[in-house]
Amino acid sequence: MGSNNFYRSDLMGIYNVVQSSMIVYPKEVIIATLRDYFSKDSYYHFSKDAFGFPNTTDHTDLPLGADLPYGPGSNPQLNPSPILPTRIFIGENYRNDSIFYPAILVKSGGSKYVPISINRNQETIRYQKILMTDGYGNETIVTKPTSIVTAGAWEGSIIIDIMTRSLRARDELVEVVGMCLTDIHFDMLHEIGVIVKPISISGTTETDDRNDKLFRQTITFDIRTEWRREIPIVNTIDAVMLAINFADLSKPNPTPAPNLTINADINIIDMLADM
Helix, strand or coil, X not given: CCCCCCXXXXXXXXXXXXXECCCHHHHHHHHHHHHHHHCCCCCCCCCECCCCCECCCCCCCCCCCCCCCCCCCCCCCXXXXXXXXXXXXEEECCCCCCCCCCEEEEEEEEEEEECCCCCCCCCEXXXXXXXXXXXXXXEEEEEEEEEEEEEEEEEEEEEEEEEECCHHHHHHHHHHHHHHXXXXXXHHHHHCCCEEEEEEECCCEEEEECCEEEEEEEEEEXXXXXXXXXXXXXXXXXXXXXXXXXXXXXXXXXXXXXXXXXXXXXXXXXXXXXX
């Protein structure tokens, strides 16, 4: 299991954080997973534009039949673009919710730190394996410490609001999203660093929305992710320099003989290979 995340802040790189998946990463992964999941559906089809956003096209001044796909006998003038608009909105839950329905809105429900050991695994050392080969063809694998590792885990929750204009659409979307997270994409999410715990589904709600009804239901599930730091070990000895001077030690205050000094540099990797 592993994951990584990119931040605009420099602090993660300054402090050698190689993995952090508390809020941003799990939310983006769930949204991307659901978008890919519904892009395969013909009815609740998700379509994205060139920038990856939901392709909610402007319907202003479009002729009748502009929503028809290309097919035998179709008129390309009525549908000039082969990219069909999305039939479902999947994205983050924001201040004004959504005005495109059906909608699947994803938000973080918070997170907490869960230590996997009292010392945050800080006694773990990461080693680099180096293959050494001499002139006779003998091979030796030498390990060299490269970083001190500290790690821990996050446990939090993800909240998915499903909002539709239809009772049937709400019920169907709740079921297919539940199957996506429980089984269909469970292993894939585990491989990229997000463990989905058992999900729970709230009761249904119905509210007035302008001249229509808005049907809503919420899926909540806990997740477990990890963080990891790899602090480089930069103060290791890479080589030892030996210097041998010749002098008569039987005399007081011996003076080293000129031009009889032997200097040698011995690489630590070579010494380990000979051991």
